[in-house]
Amino acid sequence: MSERLTEQQVRQVAKLARLNCSDEEITLFTGQLSAILEYVAQLEELDTQDVEPLAHCLPVHNVLREDVVRPSLSNEEALKNAPQRDGEFFSVPKVLGEAGA
Numbered sequence: 107m108s109e110r111l112t113e114q115q116v117r118q119v120a121k122l123a124r125l126n127c128s129d130e131e132i133t134l135f136t137g138q139l140s141a142i143l144e145y146v147a148q149l150e151e152l153d154t155q156d157v158e159p160l161a162h163c164l165p166v167h168n169v170l171r172e173d174v175v176r177p178s179l180s181n182e183e184a185l186k187n188a189p190q191r192d193g194e195f196f197s198v199p200k201v202l203g204e205a206g207a
Contacts (some may be wrong), residue, residue: 110140 120127126161127135181194190197 111136111143 107147113132116132116139117127119139120132120166185191185194185196188196
């Protein structure tokens with residue numbers, strides 16, 4: 107992409123993202139986004155035919171601990187500081203559905 111973004115295009119993107127941008131911000135973002143797109147255009151010129159896709163630049167792997175049963179809190183200990191309880195359960199206000207139902 108050799109042509110730069112226009113301020114109108116940046117305003118349209120800001121509108122789609124529901125951003126209220128000042129005229130100064132639109133001018134600033136137009137230059138910044140155009141520079142980003144120019145850099146991406148440079149990257150598109152590279153031959154990546156023999157490059158294997160990767161998710162991370164370092165050889166990272168998941169480090170997981172063994173799934174071992176360990177002592178945990180009893181129900182009474184877990185509920186000790188609960189503001190409201192319903193038997194052996196936390197009682198919380200209803201957040202879905204009709205109010206007061």
